[in-house]
Amino acid sequence: MRIPFLKMHGLGNDFVVIDARVEPLAISAARASALADRNTGIGCDQLIVLEPSERADVKMRIFNPDGSEVGACGNATRAIGLLLAPEHAGHTRIETGGGLLEAHATNSGIAVDMGAPRFDWDAIPLAYAMDTLAMPLGWETLENPVAVNVGNPHAVFFVPDADAVDLARLGPVIENDPVFPERVNVNVASLIGPDHLRLRVWERGAGLTRACGTGACATAIAAMRRKLTGRSVTVELPGGPLRIDWQNSGTILMTGPATTSFEGAFDDARYPL
Structure with a gap:
């Protein structure tokens, strides 16, 4: 057939x-x-x-x-x-x-x-309770990520230059760390302008990807929580841009092609x- x-x-x-x-x-x-x-x-x-x-x-x-x-x-x-x-x-x-x-x-x-993002440690989920806005953990130069669940779990690292991170090497290490019992998507992001982020993603179960919609959502929300941006953000991925808005209703609106x-x-x- x-x-x-x-x-x-x-x-x-x-x-x-x-x-x-x-x-x-x-x-x-x-x-x-x-x-x-x-x-x-x-x-x-x-x-x-x-x-x-x-x-x-x-x-x-x-x-x-x-x-x-x-x-x-x-x-x-x-x-x-x-x-x-x-x-x-x-x-x-x-x-x-x-x-x-x-x-x-x-x-x-x-x-x-x-839908609405989730921030509680057990909603990510993490292996034990900790501050999800600045997790007290690090993997070499990647430290203190923000943890967000937007239908799947994400760890977001803000760095000076997202393109300089060896994500192909560090991504699988972080993805499979025991602190993430369901594994995790790994995001490295840089602020490249007002309300404009550059993002690369190591996707759980898939590896490096040209674009990750949930990663863009999680990273934008993490930047907003860290007060790096306003509530409307352009996220520039290797494949192109997505627009992310954290609406007054509490849900995330993602727009793109x-x-x-x-x-x-x-x-x-x-x-x-």
């Missing part, structure tokens, strides 16, 4: 999207990892599987290249908002493992209400469970 898919991306953070709302598709960690493999599979940063939802317009499941399933992906949410906009008059409610999200089309791309690259199909039997 041939399974259709779409290849989409948000600022270069790319996805294989499978619509399983009508025809269910069984997914295991091994199958997700095989499809995401850039040498022997289709290749992507995340595999996205759409399923029926009783709580929203669609349920979105998110799998990293290592096969792990995660609760949130901001860039993928924008991509699905773009994909389903014609079905839902430009406004789509999306069920994720990290909560219900809302995406709507705007003149400047797809805007997603990412999403694109469909191509469509195709794969042989179901080539990727066994």
Whole structure:
């Protein structure tokens, strides 16, 4: 059986999207990892599987290249908002493992209400209680991060030059530190102008990525909490900019582009469970 898919991306953070709302598709960690493999599979940063939802317009499941399933992906949410906009008059409610999200089309791309950030140590989660605004921890030159949960856990480090950090080496060390029982996404950011941040992300289960929507949200919120910026911030990632607003309602609004690259199909039997 041939399974259709779409290849989409948000600022270069790319996805294989499978619509399983009508025809269910069984997914295991091994199958997700095989499809995401850039040498022997289709290749992507995340595999996205759409399923029926009783709580929203669609349920979105998110799998990293290592096969792990995660609760949130901001860039993928924008991509699905773009994909389903014609079905839902430009406004789509999306069920994720990290909560219900809302995406709507705007003149400047797809805007997603990412919900309210969480800061309590046990909501990140961390292994034990500590101040999440300035964690009393360090890994070489990366010290005192801000911890934020925006549907998934993030540690945010503010540094003079984000591009100078050896994130390929330090990222996996911090991601897998026992202080983060569910592992963590690692963000290094620099203030490059008024309300303008430069960001690089080591993504949990995926590695270095051109863009991370939840990372942009977490980093913007961390900068606001540290009083480095106002409540509207442009976050510049290697793949391009995202606009992050911490609304008066307490939720985060992320706005940016999403694109469909191509469509195709794969042989179901080539990727066994």
